[in-house]
Amino acid sequence: MVESSRRTDESLARAHALASAALAEAPAGLLTDFDGTLSPIVTNPASAALVDGAAGALSSLVERLAVVAIVTGRAPLDARRMTGVSGLLIAGNHGTEWLEPDADEPVAAPEASSIRDRLAGVLAGLPPLSGVTVEHKGVSATVHYRGAPDPLLALPRILAALGDAETHGIQLRTGRMSVELRPVGLGDKGSATAAIIERFGLRGVVMMGDDVTDLDMFRVVTDLRVSGRIRATIIGVGGSSGEVPASMVEAADVVLADPAQAAELLVALGRR
């Protein structure tokens, strides 16, 4: 117990040192996932909320940095409502819908309407399963099975029911007790990350995420870092949950225990 809390304190200190160095470059930005990163994973995804302390820290960082962006699988307006912080750029639906800080409505990629129809067709193949919920977000969807009586049995049934999704141009990806359905070729969190870095001419980047779809962001940042274009720190979140994929731990510079610790980091970074 003592050993493990010492380790997590060390991770936080290391994350703070690395992230401070990245944000010392100008212009600098924070790009972060929401669920599981800034918000504890909950059984009902609609009731997710920003972890205590994060809102004030994000507001401070909005003031200080060139951009603070939430790059999320959620619909952009949901992400804005759940964060409740003004001044955030939101790249929602896995980077296929953008909500500017001052805009009332998100802007979707032009191909979005045909995707909506294809997605509805694929989801129609999913039979009602106990404890399984579908979050339909227009140009992407998430099937959650955390509430299923036996999640291990639910997953193959979901995948079998959605089996021909790829022939409709919809890619399936399994996440933390969830299956993501996303259009192929319309963008992902990685292309959204590249677009944000380019648009703001970022030289310093702090990136935070907790799941496999965040690896697309991590890869973009790693490539730009290797090429010397940016100074960046990649922070994985959720080490204490036991659900974080090994590939993510490998891709991150440091892994924090949970969203509460991620908030502690943001609070420290938000201080002048």
Ligand SMILES: [Mg+2]
């Ligand atoms: Mg996440």
